[in-house]
Amino acid sequence: MRLILKLLREGSGRVLIFLDWAVRPKIIKRSSENQIQVDKKTESLKLYEFYACPFCIKTRRAIKRLNLNLETRNAQKGDYRRELELNGGKVQVPCLRIEYAGEVSWLYESNDIIKYLEKNF
Numbered sequence: 001m002r003l004i005l006k007l008l009r010e011g012s013g014r015v016l017i018f019l020d021w022a023v024r025p026k027i028i029k030r031s032s033e034n035q036i037q038v039d040k041k042t043e044s045l046k047l048y049e050f051y052a053c054p055f056c057i058k059t060r061r062a063i064k065r066l067n068l069n070l071e072t073r074n075a076q077k078g079d080y081r082r083e084l085e086l087n088g089g090k091v092q093v094p095c096l097r098i099e100y101a102g103e104v105s106w107l108y109e110s111n112d113i114i115k116y117l118e119k120n121f
C-alpha cells in the first residue's frame with residue numbers, strides 16, 4: 001500500500017513537473033542592484049526537497065516566480081536526508097533551512113515556506 005501511494009505521488013509529481021515546465025510562472029523583475037541584494041539574502045536559505053514531490057514543485061514554482069536564486073538540496077537520500085532528519089527533526093520535504101544572525105531554524109510546510117518567501121522578498 002505504501003509503495004502504491006509512493007508510486008502515485010511520484011507519477012503525479014512527474015506530471016506536475018511537465019505542467020510546471022509548460023505553463024511557466026510570471027517572474028518578477030528587479031533592478032540589478034536590487035537583485036544583488038536579494039541574492040545576498042538568499043545565500044542564507046537552503047531548500048531541502050525531493051525532485052518529484054508535488055509540494056516541492058509548488059514551492060520551487062514560487063521560488064522561480066519570486067526570482068530567487070536559492071540553493072536546493074536533494075534530501076531523497078544521502079547526507080542531506082540525514083542532515084534534515086537530525087537537525088530539522090524529521091524527513092519531510094519541502095523544508096527551508098534559514099540561517100539568521102548565527103541561528104539556524106527549519107521551516108516545514110510548503111504553504112508556510114511560500115508565505116515566508118513572499119513576506120521577505
Ligand SMILES: N[C@@H](CCC(=O)N[C@@H](CS)C(=O)NCC(=O)O)C(=O)O
Nearest residue numbers: 053054055091092093094109110111
Ligand atoms: N503538508 C506538507 C506535506 C509534505 C509531504 O507530504 N512531503 C512528502 C513528500 S511529497 C514527504 O516529505 N514524505 C517523507 C518521505 O517520503 O520520506 C507540505 O505541504 O509541505
